[in-house]
Amino acid sequence: MTTTPVPDNILADFANMSAALTGFQSSVLRPFLDPVNLSGLYYGFAVSQVSQQAMDALLNAYRAIATQPAQTIADTLLETASPTPSNQAQIAQSIVAMWYLGSWYKPAYQNAGTPGAVVQVVSSEAYTNGLVWKAAQAHPMGYSPFTFGYWSQPPASLATFGVNVPDGGGQ
């Protein structure tokens, strides 16, 4: 993992790309005030796994289409229509999994000869802040940010969890 501070503009690009890939608001992935700094943690972790060169190439591919709608960015970078996604698309997929699950799933191209996927939990913050919990309007096992008795009420809308939904999210 890199220990050198990553320039803010790089992290902003990484968060904006991640927002398009995950369907969440960029301001949730990289808040205006960010004491947890998951975007910095995830950027550094991904670079340590796939190389700076591969990450730069992915971000450059994003920058080239950054003005496109989020769905187009996601379909392009993840190569959702391809049965055999490129190494770069596999990295993008691992980044999506990292944001949602707080774990790093080694891209398939790095797994040649290894049975099954190699999974690594990034950190305790990554676990408690996984987007999967927000998308489920829920919380991880062993950690709840909600007040006592929350289970007796309908969950808050998806939009309040930061999900980019055109209709504001249902229940």
Added chain:
Amino acid sequence: MRKLATITLLALAFACRKELPKTAATETPAPAQEAKLTAAPSGPAIVLSSAIPGDAQFGALPPNATNEEKLLAIQGDFDIFSWNSFIALNWPPGPDGNGDPTKTIGQDGDNDTVWEHYRDVADVFLPGGKPPVWKGSTPVPPECTADYAPGMRILSQVGKTPTVLTEFSQPFNTGPLIDQNGVYTRYEILVNKPMFDYILSNSLYSKAGQKVFSGTVKFPCGVLGGAEGAIMVKSAWKIIDSSEMSRFHSEEVLVYSPASDNPPYPAKCGKQTMGLVGLHIGHKTNSGAQWLWSTFEHVDNVPTEDDVKGGTLKASYNYYNPKCSAADCPPNQVPPRPWDPTKVSSFHSQIVRINTFKGNEFAPTSAAERNADAVKLLAGVNPDSVWQNYELISTMWPTNTGTCQAIAGDPLGTPAPTFLANTTAETYIQGMVPNVSSNCIECHNNATMTTPVASDFTYVLQRAQ
């Protein structure tokens, strides 16, 4: 102050965001934390004033500030709020209990304080659920009547009540804190008038009142330049002798230990001179729907991990013996049972402040700067002021919240710093493990009344009888 032109950080935020590539993802409106902060062009400062700040005041952010720089700047604003709160709460009071503007904190070295005229929670939640009175009398245990004089405070060791977070069990039921003289540390919790009034007007002082309460517990929020919100003050005290009085805020109080069956000991009460070792201020404000948590300690309490590793230790501490090796005195150990606060213990707590700010270095950096500023001010009033011997550990604040209202999808408001512990109150839960280590907002978010209803970040309502 109110006439100062204000700008919102929302504008600053969007100014910054204009530099970002516009994508579908970035066009979404930013969350509320950008809108809630109001910046004053002159910026806030620590001041010698008897006025309790109703909320934090924010200075303008540096242009193109990085995340770390933004956090450092706003942490600084909250730390200034904390110091201004500390100064105002420890101001000499007038006859009405509010700060007397004709006097100054520490002008005579030590002084009576505003917060010590707040209502002790033991006097709010009375036997039988009787309505409390703001300036009512204090129930005096029979064992204390001989030494009691009107106006004298009673620091009680509250008996073991499983559903109550008592003062005695403040270090979270994991054990008492015992000073280097073998004496148990004592605690008390007090509430200010707005908090008291909310409890009284909603009949939350009794179990019966809580049972019929049908709304959401929502204490009042303080307003910048206006009224203070609900304030809780938790204090920790150790017995001191006359030679130590020049370094502590001290009070002569009655220390009461009710009788116990396990271990068995009879009730005991005695007059003691106590020195303040910890002060924890919780204030609900417009910018802190999850409350703002300011925590102060006496500078002689404990060394840090770095002090121990680097050998930069003081000659003595309140809760650490520098002459005892780690092998002989392992740090941060819970005292062995039985726990009998009526006796002098052979066990002395060996407490070290764990660095819980890894990744949040802006917090200790800011606190150190504000502490230096505050000490200069306080020593300027009187070089012998006891108040210069207290330090802000940090202020915990929500980075993502609405005005006096949490955001449903982020009820904790993503606190900064992520962890914060006062070694006199959260002694044994220092660390960086989510939901386990000390995080004021995260822990208090679990609080309920005696009914299974959330109690707006305070455990005191569980004391209702």
